[in-house]
Amino acid sequence: MSKGRVNQKRYKYPLPIHPVDDLPELILHNPLSWLYWAYRYYKSTNALNDKVHVDFIGDTTLHITVQDDKQMLYLWNNGFFGTGQFSRSEPTWKARTEARLGLNDTPLHNRGGTKSNTETEMTLEKVTQQRRLQRLEFKKERAKLERELLELRKKGGHIDEENILLEKQRESLRKFKLKQTEDVGIVAQQQDISESNLRDEDNNLLDENGDLLPLESLELMPVEAMFLTFALPVLDISPACLAGKLFQFDAKYKDIHSFVRSYVIYHHYRSHGWCVRSGIKFGCDYLLYKRGPPFQHAEFCVMGLDHDVSKDYTWYSSIARVVGGAKKTFVLCYVERLISEQEAIALWKSNNFTKLFNSFQVGEVLYKRWVPGRNRD
Amino acid sequence: MPPLVFDIDHIKLLRKWGICGVLSGTLPTAAQQNVFLSVPLRLMLEDVLWLHLNNLADVKLIRQEGHEIMEGITLERGAKLSKIVNDRLNKSFEYQRKFKKDEHIAKLKKIGRINDKTTAEELQRLDKSSNNDQLIESSLFIDIANTSMILRDIRSDSDSLSRDDISNLLFKQYRQAGKMQTYFLYKALRDQGYVLSPGGRFGGKFIAYPGDPLRFHSHLTIQDAIDYHNEPIDLISMISGARLGTTVKKLWVIGGVAEETKETHFFSIEWAGFG
């Protein structure tokens, strides 16, 4: 199966609550099929049979975690919720470590349980590692060339000679870079082989049967957890219970304001179909993906602000610069509270989250660098 | 009002002292672009403070509005100023005439019409026939000066003020615009030989060059000063700044002044693991 088909199957549902889409066909002229359909309809439900269990870890900083393997994968596959604590995003630590320690027979790129295709597939972590190595090598090469240039200068070379050397060096660097991108496949395979060395510490990872201990958990952002209990009943705790874990019972509005604002923004985008993930990589609040990370790059970076706030110009311009450099669109998401602080904290305390979140309004403005020279015609 | 410098020699001097400023005026010979600009040079308030505190510049305080100065020019003074300008222009015209005549002679020599032995009368005849004089007259140009004479000898209100008084005035103006500590960051970097430029485009207050910008790339972005013992740093801003530093290839630097010792300290933050 091609990678595209694998992804379609694996990430079929955008949310952890599935639609009832397996009702039998309704044959209009056959009354029996009516009965059968009605029976199936009655029996069906969108709600989950077993809710996903969350554990709360930590005293000073709260970590909301899901520890069961299957449930971790379930949350990831159905909307890309959470981050693996030992991974870049998807919890892949178990698979990677098993491969590294040689605990399973199937090599890394057959993890999907299907035939591998011609492309060398690597996990995200592998890709990062490899790129770091390449960058290091490139810098070494460049440093070598700079030393050559300095030598020439010390010897008192003429400025023309210097220019010729510079040109030559630039050309050789370009070629070096090209070769690096071509060598991608080769390097990956070499690394696979070299990684099967066991270290002493690795023994601590195994239990008495020689199986890998389940050490990685999926960690949820507080807004994700709230969405998965308040908006869709997926987790095994109630919204009230979650609120109690996040804040003290005597919290004031100013304590919950930041969270409520973040949640309103999160819910706003999720509810319109976006896959919303943390934007910390780009120094902003959220990233918006159309279907999910495996499908397309995130095209939008969102920063949440209160509607009456003005920040220092440097704040806007640095975020815009980072976001623009990654070719994404910078969205300023302004949130306005339509009720008073007292009403809001009262709603929170009485667990009336529906009315609380319904009392906020969101407005967006796009912030983009503008170049006059490019807008003349 | 932003500090501006109009005299090209002063601009050269400032550059020697490590103040490069931003040229902001149209370059007449290439008037349809914004990459290369000419006089006036625009300075930062920090530059002016530094010049004054290091005794390198005279700060004059003029309380009148520009148009009041204009309207205050007496007829007598006006006539004098007008004469000065006309004298300058006439000198310029003389110079232009001589230059063009010499050019013309050189041209004639080149094409062989005349040589060193040609007499003065022959030259005069040639001139008349070619209408050279008229051509020269019609091509004489008037140029607009950069620096002002009107302002130069204006009586300044600050003659009675001491240097300290002026310092205080400048400090007051500076403090209104931002934190005083930011000036100390500026000073510390200048003492180490850096040249500082406005840094808004790179996500900071200043960018710092290790020398003249014409020769070196800047490799530091300096933020506004913070009181790092007491003020918290927003982590997301820090991440954003460090990431930005990597994108624009400059180190993201924050700094502050230690209260007790009055020393300035700098910290740089880098995105790790980029290799």
Next chain:
Amino acid sequence: MQFAGKKTDQVTTSNPGFEEEEEEEELQQDWSQLASLVSKNAALSLPKRGEKDYEPDGTNLQDLLLYNASKAMFDTISDSIRDTTVKSEVRGYYVPHKHQAVLLKPKGSFMQTMGRADSTGELWLDFHEFVYLAERGTILPYYRLEAGSNKSSKHETEILLSMEDLYSLFSSQQEMDQYFVFAHLKRLGFILKPSNQEAAVKTSFFPLKKQRSNLQAITWRLLSLFKIQELSLFSGFFYSKWNFFFRKYTTSPQLYQGLNRLVRSVAVPKNKKELLDAQSDREFQKVKDIPLTFKVWKPHSNFKKRDPGLPDFQVFVYNKNDDLQHFPTYKELRSMFSSLDYKFEFLSEIEDDDDWETNSYVEDIPRKEYIHKRSAKSQTEKSESSMKASFQKKTAQSSTKKKRKAYPPHIQQNRRLKTGYRSFIIAIMDNGLISFVKMSEADFGSESVWYTPNTQKKVDQRWKKH
């Protein structure tokens, strides 16, 4: 998660050896080419005063490179004189109490886009236009001293002003910053007018404010109250614990629709009708105006000062180091958006200039009619009929011209999300460096991006057939 290894989120940060993809600011200035150009073309160089520059002896390469670079720069600046020949000089006289300049015998191509002619044929320039033209060397800035009681002096005294004099005449930092932005854009060829200055023929996207009757006012108030009520009638049933017990959702979109009514979002005008409605709403609301600074037109050769039409952009000037100013808050941004009146490029109904003529108004008449009326008045019968004929031909042409490439819906949606709707430009002044930012209204609340496998394919296929 599998990655093909091509593009990733770290697109620009990984390659230290590559150039920045933007024409960006950190290009080291190389004056050498410009210097040779200038010295070739300079009629002559005025003699340079001052001490001889320190000339390095060439052994230290660094010093030599710096010397060359700075010499190129200073020579270019010194050699670039602002001059006009005596024959073709145009004098502009500064008038202090008006803070403007008057040209008694105006001539030059700049007259097409700058200044206002008065009844006597003299041209009046705004102060920033005056400084700009003087800085270029196009006009000579003079100050004329009025002859006082001393009537014996026949001629008035005129002083040729310097650039320093001109800059000292700015009345505030803000005015000077606005001037720098004005000059920056003018140099690139744009045509600018202050927002608070109206041309003789005022064009607006919106028809004139009609006097609202009391009845209309009451109706509007009731309607807006109803809108608020409607929102608070929102049922939160989806979020109750009985939701999935009583209701069965057979498709994911149904789930989304249950979710997306919770958080309210600001509706933003997206088409002509909504724009016009928003304008009439604005009349009722007391919106505190944040005035924009300039109206800007793209460079084009047939700009008419008297009747310029709708501007292409509107610009707001902001000084980041001025403690009296701050970056606009959302409320202020909304106020600025609602006061915009330019060629709203996001309107899909309007595709070319001819459409703009139909869709904008001059004193409540559609602009097209206004132009037609005016030109018809000033022509004779014969030429009027020929005008009519050419006018009809033009409309015939434009109707065939309207076949523009239509894009599939998800691409259109992407466009809407990425470019937004109403927009304006903020010019940020940072101690002399100017950057520009485009602020656009966006409305993610009106778009749904959930993926529906079957319908998506069908829709795309249908589009491909076209």
